Every structure is written in structure tokens, then in C-alpha cells.
Amino acid sequence: MSDLPSKISITEEGPREGFQIEEAAIAIEDKIRLIDALGSTGVSSIQVCSFVSPRLVPGWADADAVAAGFTPQSDVNYTALWFNQKGLERALQFVDRLSLLGCIHVCASEAFSMSNLNRSRHENLEAMREQTRAHQNAGVSVDKISVMAAFGCNFAGDIEPSSAVEAVEDAMAIADEHDASIQEIALADTMGWATPGLTTRVIAEVRSRWPDMPIRLHLHDTRGLAIANASSALSLGVERFDSTVGGLGGCPFAKHKGAAGNIATEELVLLAEESGVSTGIDIEAMIAAGHLAESIIGRTLPSAVLRGGSLDRFRAKARDKQAW
């Protein structure tokens, strides 16, 4: 475990990922309450909403009201997600409170590209070219590449690490054409196919091709291995992770009714902090935000830490008892 980083940076995606998958409508004020609770946990970045078609993702029809309504904290970076020109235009309304940066989204699986984006990988690259131009025309830098289905696909089966690398190469070519300076490669295990060994192999292949580029991991816990994959990535020195409080979310297009969501933020924080890796996050505040999320969506979330509590809580109790 000698390559453990001294600290990691977590992007909390609970609001965006979580509320897109819930079947019942969540009130705007509840979404805002969760975002504001998360803003007080010490997390450095929060993805607050998704500017997507209300037809495709009804849960985010109210994205504009949510983006307008939360109370920004000065030390938190608030972001959002969008996939097309219309989404970008909606996001631009909130340039004073959202950190707007463009991303080139690519897919390592042709079958998932068709199913999720409704276009082939080739067609998607054309769309990403257009989108990159549109961002730059609007004064928004494109600084990130994100690879969906980078570790496997419910529709295509196994995805070779070389396919993930090829997807990054396609995106890098678009960035080069447009003089976009890429600062980060995000690898998404969209449907929960990663294992610790595969995580290690994909990271190694991406690093051997782009040695100086920071890697971000976006892990879904579809088959319970997300925390093991995060642990492997930590031991390889990966410093950037997406996660969702309580394990909110999951991909609505992955054909997994009732499947687990993302890696839970408080479990990732526990793993990191207990391994001597700083996250900047107050785990008790994050657990409280997880309980708030549960009360908002009206069901128990998968995070075990929400039930078991932090270790520091029990350490403090044990100390108190000894002091009696």
C-alpha cells in the first residue's frame, strides 16, 4: 500500500445521481436542503443537478429551480451535468454560482452508447466535436474526458482495457483539434463490472499512455465491489473520486431495477481516513446528510456506515467509558 496518496478529492454526486433515479417526485426544497447539508460537510465539490431533457429524466425537470435555490458555500465547488447545447444554455444561466467546465463524454462500449446515448460511438464523437466547439464559443473551457462503461457493459459483456484507452484516444483527438487542454481523465464503471484486478489493469494502461494525467474514478456498487475497487485505486495513488452520499443513485439506463447506486461517500471517507488518507470531510456531517437523504427519498439507502456509524464515534465512546 506504499502508493497511498496523502489526500484525495471527492466530488459528491448524490443530488444529481440520486434524484435522477427516484420514481417519486422529490420536492425542490428537499433537493436544496440536501445540497446545503452537503455543502457543510467539508466536501470540496458537489454536482447539484442535471440539465437534461425532462422527457428523458423527469426527476431533473426542476434543475433550474434547484440551481437557483441552493446557498453556495465559499469553499465548495458546485458543478452540474449536461449533454447538449440546450443543457449548456440552461447551465450558463447559473455561471455566477456553478463552476462550468466542459467534458468530452465517450463510451467504451458500442452497445451502451446506442442504449444510453441513442447514437453509435462514431456518431457520438461527431456530437462531441460540435459540443466542444459550442462550449468554447460560449467561453466554457473543455478540460475533462469521461469514459462511460470503461470496465464492462451489461449489453456488450466484457470491455477490454484497450477499448477504454481507445475511447480516451478518440476524445483526446477531439481535444487536440480544438486546442482544449485536458486536465483529467474520468473512468466510469457505469454498470458495476470493475474488480480490483481489472481496476488496476485499466489504470495501468491509461497511465502508460498518459503518464501525467490525473485519473478520476466514478464507481457504481452494482455488484458490491465498488469499495474494493476504490481501495485498489487508492493503493495505486488515485486521488480523485466521485461518490454519492448514502450510495444514492444508480444508472437509470443500465436496466437494473433496484440495483445499488454509486459508491457511498461516507464509506469512501471511512476507507480513506482510516487508511491515513485525508478527505477534508467530516464523516459525522456526511452521515447526517445521508440520514437526511433517506428521510427525503423515504427509504433506507445501501450505505452500511449509515447503520454501523463511524469508528471515531465508537472510539470516543470507549474513551469516555475509560475516563469514568
Added chain:
Amino acid sequence: MSDLPSKISITEEGPREGFQIEEAAIAIEDKIRLIDALGSTGVSSIQVCSFVSPRLVPGWADADAVAAGFTPQSDVNYTALWFNQKGLERALQFVDRLSLLGCIHVCASEAFSMSNLNRSRHENLEAMREQTRAHQNAGVSVDKISVMAAFGCNFAGDIEPSSAVEAVEDAMAIADEHDASIQEIALADTMGWATPGLTTRVIAEVRSRWPDMPIRLHLHDTRGLAIANASSALSLGVERFDSTVGGLGGCPFAKHKGAAGNIATEELVLLAEESGVSTGIDIEAMIAAGHLAESIIGRTLPSAVLRGGSLDRFRAKARDKQAW
């Protein structure tokens, strides 16, 4: 990951661990149905029941009927748990169908020993001396040492790896006094304090003291890290694990209402098999047993694989689609 073993052996403890914690009474025939379903999964060992005081563990008042009722498979090793002379005598009634081997149970935490066993660690050693003699007098070999709270304790806080080693030393001394040939050291993360780094340290310390002794891990998923700990242990070549189908169970004495149970068998199988480590278990049969367990206890179990399905299932679907 170069020390990955070629195969591991899993002891399925779902029936014993699972049914001891459920609040509602589970029918004898349902317990037997689950044991028989597990017997057809390819798992090599199943702990079927606990011969304990019905006053302390009401869920196992019917242990004798369950032990008498299941249908043994010829290639499966059926075991049980007991903690005193009375339990041993009950177990001895089933010597034709249960594999009876004695265990020296020790505790790395004084506070948990008092809370769980209602005696100090010193008093427990005296009890273990007596119990070892009683087993040998009954013709039952004592071949295992098991350390409770080996990684931390909700009552005492952190447990140093040296305390786990001392607990093993105490047990080894009892074994030596009685010419008992110990074949295995089991380390139990009774309250979910282990992390991948701590797992690695404790295994290293135990191995440096007893280099040739096989180590077994008994992991609880109280804080969501069990699969990450198992992954670390696998990469160190650990070949023996306890687990429970669906993640049944949890320790009723750990003061964790609603806490997660053990590491889920099907998640451990997925991790191992997808890492090239053979388990001998048919994951689809184990998932079916998990759904049966859910129907018996009347609630959803924590295992993500029960929701997400195996990867092989999706691989087969993808192949079928390509073959059209």
C-alpha cells in the same frame, strides 16, 4: 496481486449467523430448506446451527430439530457452533451428520469478552481449558483457534495487532497443554473495524509468529469495508473465508441494531472468481439461495449481487444477442 491463491474454501454460515439475529421466529422447515438449497451450490462447508442457550439466543432453540432435519450432501461438510459442555452434548447427538471439531475461542478485547461472553479474557481461558479437556474426553479433536474482535471493538475502540497475536498465543498455550494439534487460526472482525491496511498488518503479524498456519477470515460488513478487506486478504494468499448468503446475520451482541451482517457469500464468490480464484461455487445457485433466504426472513438482504446479478449472466446475454 501476485499472491492470489488459485482457489479458496468458503464456509457458509448463513443459516447459523442469519437465523440467530432475526427477531421473528423462523420455521424449522424454512431453516432446513435454506440449508438444503445451500448444499446444492457447490460450497464445501455449511455451518447449520448453533447449540446455545435458548435463553440467550432464542432463534436457535430449535437447533436439534434443524440438525436432525436437513438432507446431507456427500460432498459437503456440515458443522455447528457451541460454546459449552451442554452445547457439545447436544452436538454429539448428530455425530453421524455433523463434522464435530472443537475450537478454542479467544477474544482480543477485554471489554467485548465481558460483554459477549460475560467473563474476562482470563476467565475465558480457564473455560477454554476445561472445554478443550471436555472435547478430548468426548473424542472430539480441538483443531482450531478463533479470535473474536481481532481488528477492533465497539466497546474498547482500536485493538492493536499485537493484542490479536497475544490472544492466539494464549490459545496456543492451551492447545499445547492438551496436545491439541491446531490446524487453523480464524480471525474475526466481529464488529466491522477492519480496513484493508489493518487486515494486511494483522495477517502479517500472525504469519510472522506462525508462518505455516493457515489463516481464516470471518468478516462482518458493519461499515461496508468487508469486501475490500477480503480483496486485500486474497492478494496476500489467504485461502479460507467465512461468509453468509445474502449477507445474512450480524452479531446480536455488538449493540448495532440494523447493522449489516457478514460479508455476502455471492459477493465474495464474484470477487474471487472474477479475479481468477476458484471457489467451487455456482454463483447462480448461490444467488437463488440468497433470494430464498430473503423470502424466508421477509426482507431484502444487503447483498448487491442479489440485485445486480452475476457478470456471467450478462456475458451470456451479450453473447446470445451477438449470435442473433
